[in-house]
Structure formats: C-alpha cells, structure tokens
Amino acid sequence: MTSIPVEKRSTLSAVLRGLRQTCPACGRGRLLHRYLKPVDHCTACGERYGHMRADDAPPWMTILIVGHIVVPLLLSVEQAYHPEAWVHFAIWPALTLVLTLALLPRCKGVVLGVMWANGMSGGEPR
Numbered sequence: 001m002t003s004i005p006v007e008k009r010s011t012l013s014a015v016l017r018g019l020r021q022t023c024p025a026c027g028r029g030r031l032l033h034r035y036l037k038p039v040d041h042c043t044a045c046g047e048r049y050g051h052m053r054a055d056d057a058p059p060w061m062t063i064l065i066v067g068h069i070v071v072p073l074l075l076s077v078e079q080a081y082h083p084e085a086w087v088h089f090a091i092w093p094a095l096t097l098v099l100t101l102a103l104l105p106r107c108k109g110v111v112l113g114v115m116w117a118n119g120m121s122g123g124e125p126r
C-alpha cells in the first residue's frame with residue numbers, strides 16, 4: 001500500500017477519524033488496540049502507525065477537557081445546593097475517572113490524527 005502524500009492529507013478529516021479511533025487515512029480500520037496502543041498498521045489501507053509517539057499530548061488534552069467540565073460543575077453544585085462533603089466525594093472522583101477513561105483514547109486518536117496529517121512521527125529528528 002502507498003501512503004497518501006502529506007500535502008494531500010486533510011487535518012480536519014484525520015482529526016475526526018482519530019476522534020472515532022479509526023484510521024486517519026481511510027477511516028475504516030482501527031487506530032488503537034488494547035485501549036491506547038496504536039496499531040502497527042491499518043488493516044484496511046495498510047497505513048503504518050506503530051512508530052508514532054504521541055507522548056504527553058493526549059493526557060494533557062484529557063486533563064484540560066475533564067478539568068473544564070468537572071470543576072465548573074463542582075462549583076455550581078456547591079453554590080446551588082451546598083451538599084454534604086460525602087456527596088462531593090461520591091460524585092466528582094467517579095465522574096472524573098469515567099470522563100478520563102472515556103476521553104483519553106479519543107484524545108490520543110485526535111493527536112495521532114494531527115500527527116499523521118502533518119507527517120509527524122513524534123520521534124527525535126535526526
């Protein structure tokens with residue numbers, strides 16, 4: 001399989017496909033396996049992803065999004081209802097965990113999509 005030239009790759013399309021955790025090149029094959037590990041290559045089009053390293057960008061993006069959801073909700077609930085502390089301890093850590101686990105692979109897909117669209121591998125330049 002031949003790879004799509006970098007100048008013909010659509011970043012928006014790659015990001016949307018990465019968000020769905022599908023191959024940024026074709027949108028049919030899976031991008032991740034075992035939760036966060038990029039597949040070696042797309043089973044549908046053969047595009048290679050095993051060498052790509054997203055490093056800290058997906059966790060950073062996930063923390064940014066989850067923090068902007070949970071903290072305003074927590075503050076709004078506290079101001080509106082003044083619940084007991086145990087209510088906060090019951091809700092917010094669980095919500096944070098669920099959102100984090102749900103968003104982390106999607107953020108990794110987005111980062112890998114951006115990297116693929118721009119011809120980046122995440123490795124050190126030689």
Ligand SMILES: [Zn+2]
Nearest residue numbers: 023026042045
């Ligand atoms: Zn593909």
